[in-house]
Amino acid sequence: NPLSEITHKRRVSALGPGGLTRERAGFEVRDVHPTHYGRVCPIETPEGPNIGLINSLSVFARTNEYGFLETPYRRVIDGKVTNEIDYLSAIEEGRYVIAQANAELDEDGVLTGDLVTCREKGETIMATPDRVQYMDVATGQVVSVAASLIPFLEHDDANRAL
Incomplete structure (x- = not known):
């Protein structure tokens, strides 16, 4: 099987x-x-x-060279979601504002709306698109x-x- x-x-x-x-x-x-x-x-x-x-x-989880579990995120620069993928450990993730994979984007990959649902230091927050640094790669991750x-x-x- x-x-x-x-x-x-x-x-x-x-x-x-x-x-x-x-x-x-x-x-x-x-x-x-x-x-x-x-x-x-x-x-x-x-x-x-x-x-x-x-x-x-x-x-999408993997282990890094030190044995820590990592998960991938798409990098966001000035509210625009890029195709760059960074794998972050839980410790590294705590330093960033991370948008959900289902956040609304326009046709150019720019976050739309005044506020975006995000995670910061393990808490769910509403942040402006310019504060977002990463985005989940998929809803099923x-x-x-x-x-x-x-x-x-x-x-x-x-x-x-x-």
Whole structure:
């Protein structure tokens, strides 16, 4: 099964040497965290004692040379979205104002409207287009390969998606 194979190859575990044990991991460790955005899928995790400790990488996530998870963003210069892609770690991401992938653009790739929904330091904000420094590459970059195959995921009951 190709889907099963790719899912198993993109697993990330907090267990093992230097990691956590199932017994000692509390709720705060197992919960979804804002730094997981675009790096770890908030939906795909096993049920039972491993919940939140074994996760799947998001669609575009990768590890850098230091072992940190990174996710891609399109660079925005003076309100114009470029085709330059930068991979940012969660630490680097906290320094920037990042627009959602579904932000409205004109035919030249310039952000339109007075305010754009963005993320800054893990919080959702409304920012003027000139403040935006990066933009998500795709609306589906938050979820894993398997979760991205669920049709109309955004309209699905959260418990059913899980």
